[in-house]
Amino acid sequence: MSAVFDIIASAGLWAAVFRIATPLIFGTLGALLCERAGVLNLGIEGIMTFGAMIGWLAVYNGADLWTGFLLAALGGGVFGLLHAGLTVTLGLSQHVAGLGVTLFAGSFSYFVFRLAVPVAGTPPTITPFQPIAIPGLSDLPFLGPAFFAQTPPTYLAILLALVLAYIIFRTPLGLAIRMTGENPHAAEAQGINPMVVRYGAVIAGSALMGMAGAFLTLSAFNSFFPTMVQGRGWICIALVVFASWRPERALLGALLFAFFDGFQLRLQTALGGAVPYQLFLMIPYILSIAALAIMARRARVPQALMQPYRRGER
């Protein structure tokens, strides 16, 4: 038992929690924004992979880190445009189109990466984002190293969660997005163009997914390798349900999830081989499923989610 307390009381765990949570925050906010406007974006896993690849590739070729981050967002947005074209304009099944986007974005990323970087024994690396200590706060005992010495994208992710919560619930734009997700016909009657809102939300949401991927290569790790996203995108989709489509709860959900993930990693080291390591690795996925089962019935789904909107057709 004391091992468990030692882990929880270590600043290292809490610093890791924020690091692990960051891509989940970006990704969950992205998926949430799309769904608030009524579009399920299962392209997330592939879009994250593309963001991770293109951000890394830009920096590897001499761009600075923020340019890489921005390019990842742009790349994500382009795939968002593709997804919106399929689901909003053509009104195809959002499940199927999203899976298609994921498969294409993923395989396209691997192809471009292999083309740009020939096979090498050790994967080439870049210098990633360094932690920035917030003056004053980072000197606090325990709290300082645990919370106030993160890399810049982590601070950005937390800020974005709050900004997005404000936009969705306190601005006319947010109202338009919510109405489009609940009832696009009513939204149109109010002079809102549901097609435009959906396009905007899917592109912006996908840009956030690209940033989620870029965090992996530009901050958490310093190289790109295939399958590095490892289901994080799908976990984000689960977290959206867990968060009941609310950005501030997405932040909490991602942190809670990251806590369990960081905790299991340390527990695995503490128990040192007494238990098969695969059991620990299963925990995040099983937790996501459990979270879905607990929250799915209570959560209020945007009523028009997954319903294609066609003018004059009900």
Add this chain to the structure above:
Amino acid sequence: MRFERREHRPVALVIATPLIAIAAALAIAGVLIAIAGAPVFEAYWRILLGAFGSRLSATETLTRATPLILTGLAAAVAFRARLWNIGGEGQFYLGAITAAWAGSHLFGTWPSIVQIPLLLVFGAVAGMILLLVPLWLRLRFSVDEVVTTLLLNFVAVLFVSMLIDTVLKDPLAFGWPQSQSISEAGMLPKLLARSRLHFGLVIAILLALVLAFVQSRTAFGMQSRAAGLNPQGAAFAGVPLGKTLVAVACISGGLAGLAGAVEVMGVQGYVTTNLSPGYGYSGIVVAMLANLNPLGVVLAGLFTATMFVGADGMSRSLGIPSYIADVIVALSLLSMLVAVFFTQYRIRR
């Protein structure tokens, strides 16, 4: 620009749809190949040659098509009923490890004629069970099965990895994590001597025929389709929705589990964590390419296998990353979606 629903779909257009879609995908991928600096037509010729240029490569392509057809059927049967089973990969691995366990620990000494069917059934049942969990979550807690089936893939692969690291580990494998081998009598017979091509291909094609018959000629086929198209309407018309979905899940999960069993019983006889290069996920593409038609799945599986096997040879000779095969297959899926849309709608200005 507006889209207007077509009153009737021209038969010629419906038949031409997959061909148009694949042509479009090859054209777009051709641009990528050109950008990569290789001659496009030669690249495609090399893919064809790599897949069918010799007896060895042709049998290899058919061997590779076998699991793709089975996972493709698994996805097609589920998607038709709008049961989004994305868990084919996990079901595949669970089917494979169950068959390997049954063939090494339970029935290893039994004669082929009894053992082979038993192993196939064990594999299929394992796949079924893995899909019934997310279906139960959907029916009981209304949890969308897309995410749960996907997440269970990771759980299943980790579970298999754990088994072949511990209780099912082959002690003679020089420390490599691999399962104990299925006995000789439990292996599927070869279709051709001196090749890897095994009896699994016959099983896959027979099942496609059976499924085509079931879907078009039986009440169950009608009900599963109705459950997918219009659940409320179907329920009103007296279709038992829950029961139909359970049956669909059993067939779908069973086919994916069977795919794993067939692969392990047909090819190497033991399970490692790279038994599948993503057959479960590719099965989804195969099903979509076939427009969820079981007989189309056979052709789509063959097309996908051609790309995967052919791209390896092309990659070696022209220096194009072999991931181009995945790109072509994914692009085919996207263009197929668009093409199917235009068989149902026309553009109206």
